[in-house]
Each structure stands twice: as structure tokens, then as C-alpha cells.
Amino acid sequence: MNIVLIGYRGTGKSTLGRLLARRLGREFVSTDEEIVKRARRTIPEIVAQQGWDYFRDLESDICRELGSRDQLIIDTGGGAILRAQNVEVLKKNGTLIWLTASVETITKRIGGDDQRPSLTGTKSFVDEIEDVLRERTPKYQAAAQHTVVTDGLTAHQLAETLLSLT
Numbered sequence: 001m002n003i004v005l006i007g008y009r010g011t012g013k014s015t016l017g018r019l020l021a022r023r024l025g026r027e028f029v030s031t032d033e034e035i036v037k038r039a040r041r042t043i044p045e046i047v048a049q050q051g052w053d054y055f056r057d058l059e060s061d062i063c064r065e066l067g068s069r070d071q072l073i074i075d076t077g078g079g080a081i082l083r084a085q086n087v088e089v090l091k092k093n094g095t096l097i098w099l100t101a102s103v104e105t106i107t108k109r110i111g112g113d114d115q116r117p118s119l120t121g122t123k124s125f126v127d128e129i130e131d132v133l134r135e136r137t138p139k140y141q142a143a144a145q146h147t148v149v150t151d152g153l154t155a156h157q158l159a160e161t162l163l164s165l166t
Contacts, residue, residue, distance in 0.1 A: 002072045002094035003166055006143060008133055009078045010110035011099040012150040012158060017075040019159045030075040034062045056083060064089050081136065087143040095166060098144035099158075103129050105151045 003020060005013040014030060021028035032043060035058045039046050046055050060083055066074050067089035074094065080086045090096060101109070106129055141147075146165045150158055 001166075002066070002070065002074055002090070003162070004074045004076060004090045004094040004096045005099055006076050006081055006096055006140060007078065007099035008101075008106060008129070008136065008140075010106035011101045012109075012155065013075040013099055015155050016099065016150075016158055016162060017073045019155050020162060021073040023159060023163070024073070026071050026073050028073045028075070029066055031059055031062050031066070031080060032075075032077045035059060035077075038062075059083075060086055066090070067092055067094065069093075078132075078136070081139045081143045091143075091145075095146070096144050097162060097165060098140045098147045099150050100140075100147060101150045103133065 003017075003026075005017050007013055017028050017030070020026070035046070035055065036042060039058060041049070043055065046058070056079065059077055059080055063076070063080060063086040066072060070093060072094075074090070076086075076090070080090075087096070103126060107126055111125070148158065148161055148165075153161075
């Protein structure tokens, strides 16, 4: 059974995923890192050159592949839940854990990240986070088997919480 971390960027998926993989002796896989490796381009380059739909197609291919494997810790991109088929294939052999954080915490954590293009293209950084969270929250809720709030806790505290859920 895989452990699949879902949630908006900046909620701790990569940090916790790597920590859990070390603690459990499992392989850690980031869907975003797999996309970059396979496309041989950064995510901003992929989106600028071929658009979000192309990026989401690559993401769906990787979710399908990872969903058929076992004993992985999977860090999904924040938008992986936008396609129901991604959730479906990841749930077949995985427990989906939604990591959440406040807009303030997310802003502090990802304020300097230039490896992800804007999702809306026209709004301020905080407005974009708020709008995207408003749109995605019902999808995260529907997909998740567990929800963990990451505000104010250390990675080790959160890892203990996640281990108790699996």
C-alpha cells in the first residue's frame, strides 16, 4: 500500500514525504520531479511552451504508473486532484492524506519559489492562493481518507501523526 500526500503547494508534502520514506525504508517519488525529469524541462518551461493541459496529461500518466506500484511514498503536485482519474488510480493501492495549511503559512513557505508558474496569471500571490484553495478544497476533501493540518508543527511531529494514520 502506498502513502499518497495531496494538498496545495507549501503544505509540507515534499518535506514529509522524504522524511516518511527514510523512516519507513520506502522509495519517495514526487510527481512534479518525475514530470521535470521526463520532459527535460522545468515546470514553468513546460507550461509556457505547451500549456497546463499538456502538463496535466504528463501528471496523469505518472499517477497511473505510480498507482500500479507498491510501498511508495508519493508526493503529488497540488493540482493532481483536479482530474478524477488521478485520484481513482492513486486510491486503488494507496491511502490519500491531505496536508493543509493556512494561507499565511503557505505564503511564508513558498514566497520565494520560482519553479512553479502562476496558476491564474493575473492575481496577487495571496489572492491566487486564496482563490485556488477555494476551488480545490472540495476536491481535496473528496479525495482524502485523512486530513492533517501542518501549521505550527515540526516535520518530525507531523511525521509521527502521519505514521499513526497508516
